[in-house]
Amino acid sequence: MVYRILFGVILECFVNLAIGAEAANVDYEKARMKFAADPAYKPYAILGIESAMTKQAMQLWRDGDSFAALKKLDELLAIYPFSIMAHKMIGDSYESLVSPNNKPAQNAELKRLSKKYLEIAEKIITSITRGTQCSSFKDNCRVINIAEEEMVLWRLGFSKKKQSLDKHNGDSYDVLQAENGAGKKQKFVFNTSVLNADHK
Structure with missing residues (x-):
């Protein structure tokens, strides 16, 4: 069924991204800075790609093609693994696929994936704020x-x-x-x- 396809596509995401299988062990602040230190990193190009691909994913979802929408977000993460929006959208998408019509094991897996991606979005945000309110030059x-x-x-x-x-x-x-x-x-x-x- 479609769930098997979805799981097969998205579950490989972090292997492909080389972030590591255990997201909980990732130091996202160091990982982000290392990613941005690469001379090939083009922040404004990435911004345009992120904006375009998230909009495309949203349209695909509205059109009822959840598989294509999630695949588009997976493609974005392969380009820019620290996209908070992509992680949040994937997490929210999996949560929305939970249904009484699914088998219990399917719902359990959807909830697990939703939690995983939403937690990564939170961890990336935390790596930016570092416990501050970002309210001054001192705690920027x-x-x-x-x-x-x-x-x-x-x-x-x-x-x-x-x-x-x-x-x-x-x-x-x-x-x-x-x-x-x-x-x-x-x-x-x-x-x-x-x-x-x-x-x-």
Whole structure:
């Protein structure tokens, strides 16, 4: 059935990505920085690819082709293994496939996969925030992709209102003014030096 196909495609993801079979043991901050240090890393090209492929996956899902949607996200992770959005979308997708019409073993596997990918999304976000609120130059959050800024704000319950560029101790920063649903305003400071390196 379709589940066997889905599992076969997606379960191979982390083997192909060479991140490691045990995601819990990955130091995502070090892994992200190592990935971004490669001279071949093109952050703005990756941003465009991530945006295009997640939109394509969403359209495929809306069209009822869950297999093609998940395969598209798997392809994105093969290019950019630290896409928070892709991990979240895969996790949410597996959760949505849980159904009373499935066999118990199928639902158990879908829930396991959903938890796995959602936990990876959380771990990547945590590797960016490192326990801070990203609210000053002292507790800034270092990003390797502009999309990481949006995902951190989303996770903390804020939406961007204004943005400015700044320099501090030789590093480049995005300084965002954001607001949450309760009207609380907060400044977010993201170190974007990686984005301004020679490998744009």
